[in-house]
Amino acid sequence: MGVNFAAEKAEAERLRAVFAEAGAQPLDCAIMQSAETLLDLYGEDIRARAYVTHDPSRGEMMLRPDFTVPVVEMHMSHGADPARYTYAGEVFRRQEEHPERPSEYYQVGYEVFDRGDQAVLDAEVFALFAEVLKPHALRPVTGDIGILTAAVAGLQTSQKRRDALLRHIWRPRRFRALLDRYSGKTPVPATRAAMLAQADPMAKAGPVIGMRSEREIEARIAALRADAAEPALPRGQVELIDAVLAVRETCSFALEHLRDIAVDMPALLPALETFERRCDALSARGIDVAELDFEASYGRSSMEYYDGFAFGFVCESRPDLPPIATGGRYDALTRRLGGGQEIPAVGGVIRPGILLEVAR
């Protein structure tokens, strides 16, 4: 990247001032974060993206790969309710796949913790980003993971199967493999069929070693037996999920298209109502939703964990660059970090380094 740190930092501070002007309280957080919290949240994959370091007394520490987790933690421990925050600082990412990309860069964020009307708050965040980024002629893309979640929750199959699909909603390949299994498109693996054919699969198991106990093995065998007795997920249901995932048009048309799908899948309706109210709120903020792109599969990457509205701003003439800004709603994340508490949250970040590069 051809932008120097001083310029990037100055741009970051300018953007933070804009967000502060919009009513956000500036905050800062430690660069070294507990690796355990981040690993529990994102899984082992984050090790490939973040720098892990070791402290003799505090154990594994991670150079912050983003601000979301520390900001949520600070808010949950002593934040006002509602609250709006802004921050500007460096984040650190390993770039094994793209060594040409910087591994240390600034992010400037705007995060809203508010129990008010979610559609209105989603629109507030998006409209603010659109305003700040206006001089740069970027292409905004929006999505809503809540619609996909609603589609899965509406499938005519067992709760266990729906839960397994929901657990993998951010891993598109695995999600697809599960759908293919449940619908009978891929056969039951030979090893599983052979195991289930036995009256007592544990009879010749040999010694049970390790922490996973015989009871746990038997519980899973029972779960697999119950699953094998489940009727196949009808093809029509898989087609509905595919139809939802394929929606890719402007917000107005997308809403119409999804309503059409909801005729066969009424479980989508509450999520579509949220979508429509967000469109209205965006219009009220001066965003032309007849021109705004919507992709139902947008926001399904594993490092983000958006569970509702999701958005990004990309530079179409520079497909080599990552998005200049990304954001979305992450209510589920506050639930997982909150230890019993939760608060709806929506926000986003801008990368000033890329913004400057695009501006040149």
Next chain:
Amino acid sequence: MTIKLGVPSKGRLMEKTFDWFGARGVKLSRSGSDREYAGAVEGVEDVSLVLLSAGEIPRELAAGRIHLGVTGTDLVREKLVQWDQKVEQLAELGFGQADLIVAVPAAWVDVDTLDDLDGAAAAFRARHGFRMRIATKYHRLVRDYLRMGGVADYQLVDSQGATEGTVKNLTAEAIADITSTGETLRANHLKVLAEEPVLRSQATLFRSRAAKLTEADREAMRGLSEMLGV
């Protein structure tokens, strides 16, 4: 200048490498005493032998300090980020075969595929409150493999030796390790998943893409390549 050829400095890997080159008319030998890591090359001009630990050969190739090197594919792929941009694979030598595999207790009759492993990991985490532990020293390869396989709710714990014993010692629930025969696994009540291995490894001749070559070096490299048929 001469072409520097890096070869494992001891054991069967060294002997078999010497045999492979010898069969093609390039005689490699250790010179001086058994303790001295110096070597000689006969039968071809302007090639010198560098004896190194097999584990250091990937790094030396990537840095361009040796032009050619013999080591396991497992080591190259684990240690070099974007390995194929740093070295070129010239020939598989047909020995040192070993698979990097994932193994679980043989008593886990419900786990044979990555799909099963993911299911068991989710239930394990819910029951025990921490992510299922997989002991290995091949962190990058195993993590990529499990990500491609869609496995979540696991953690890698580092094990630099006696990895097969970690399950019994309650420091891991499963392992990922190099195995050539599987006997050690059976003796430790473990079984290999019925999936493609993480990697099929064998001793392989690599060429450094970073090492500088003079015109004379290029000539020597052509001569050597011709003799080796690579």
